[in-house]
Amino acid sequence: xxxxxxxxxxxxxxxxxxxxxxxxxxxxxxxxxxxxxxxxxxxxxxxxxxxxxxxxxxxxxxxxxxxxxxxxxxxxxxxxxxxxxxxxxxxxxxxxxxxxxxxxxxxxxxxxxxxxxxxxxxxxxxxxxxxxxxxxx
Numbered sequence: 001x002x003x004x005x006x007x008x009x010x011x012x013x014x015x016x017x018x019x020x021x022x023x024x025x026x027x028x029x030x031x032x033x034x035x036x037x038x039x040x041x042x043x044x045x046x047x048x049x050x051x052x053x054x055x056x057x058x059x060x061x062x063x064x065x066x067x068x069x070x071x072x073x074x075x076x077x078x079x080x081x082x083x084x085x086x087x088x089x090x091x092x093x094x095x096x097x098x099x100x101x102x103x104x105x106x107x108x109x110x111x112x113x114x115x116x117x118x119x120x121x122x123x124x125x126x127x128x129x130x131x132x133x134x135x136x137x
Contacts, residue, residue, distance in 0.1 A: 029110045033123065035079035036103045037137050039072035040115040043101055046072070049119070057095035058117070060087050080106045081113070085105075102129050113137060 025058045046068045051058055062069040076083050081103040088098030103113035111123040114130035123137035124130045 010061075013080075022097040029107070032079040032081070032105070032107075033111050033113065033137065036076040036105075036113055037115075037121045037123075039076035039079075039081075039083070040101055040103055040121055041114060041119070043069060044074040044115055044117070044119050048101060055095065056097060058087055058097070058099045060096065061085065067104065076103055080110060100132075104129060111137070 023026045084102045086100045087096045112130040114122040121137040122134040
């Protein structure tokens with residue numbers, strides 16, 4: 001009796017592994033969001049490096065970064081997202097010391113993403129832009 005239970009258990013596990021091809025698979029929306037979130041992290045790193053060399057100020061537009069911004073932006077677009085960079089308000093010294101990048105999905109079932117100079121990617125599945133108040137992705 002115990003052997004037949006073990007054989008059935010092994011058969012079920014083998015069937016699950018065969019069906020999944022032995023790997024964990026994710027839905028298209030999660031994969032697209034992961035790709036776009038990585039693009040946001042890459043852009044944030046590029047912006048941080050820019051700020052280190054520019055007296056702790058961020059650029060007014062991503063185009064200022066040239067090729068360093070184009071690859072992450074293209075990756076996000078290929079994943080089904082449009083990116084929007086928003087420079088912070090100038091401070092009393094005239095510098096831009098903050099930014100926000102929004103990743104808006106082209107498909108309604110994909111989550112909206114957000115990153116700012118803190119480096120935390122945030123997400124929402126509500127049909128609106130993600131904000132600093134949304135949970136981390």
